[in-house]
Amino acid sequence: TQLLEQSPQFLSIQEGENLTVYCNSSSVFSSLQWYRQEPGEGPVLLVTVVTGGEVKKLKRLTFQFGDARKDSSLHITAAQPGDTGLYLCAGGPSNYQLIWGAGTKLIIKP
């Protein structure tokens, strides 16, 4: 069974700090996606990475896919209260199903 483990499960920091959350597996994924979910809403895609070693930037968010395509990280620079939410990673083992991590709940305090 393919699993994705996210860490930390919960993170609360002050506005302006930097942070990194991780998504790890012992399995290889063809692609990896990061979603953000806000209370009362469904997850919304932030980014998809498909190549080992790939780095993508979305404003203050930097996403990296591991060289072996088994892990990924999300780094946020100078976090803002608007970054608060549940961050989910999802791996694509096939072309019809995603394997989901349990999520990192992030709170940015003003």
Add this chain to the structure above:
Amino acid sequence: DADVTQTPRNRITKTGKRIMLECSQTKGHDRMYWYRQDPGLGLQLIYYSFDVKDINKGEISDGYSVSRQAQAKFSLSLESAIPNQTALYFCATASQFGPQTQYFGPGTRLLVL
């Protein structure tokens, strides 16, 4: 207007009752999914469908059934609701092309008493 809609948004029901959650999409996607979300457990796949004639069980299908009435509509039924089915339920769609980006509805919060 939202691309993926779910009704109802909130529902309280009693043990043993049959309920239906509905999902509609305007994205033109063939693939549709039903998930449940519990705190600390992420998203668990209940059922998925690739087209009107295709229905597949996910990892936690027991106690649930689905119907794909049209390309745009995918409903989830709880035949006899039980308290441990209390959860947040999401419908999602995806294109058959590309890396399976999924587009989610706003969710249905279900409480089974």
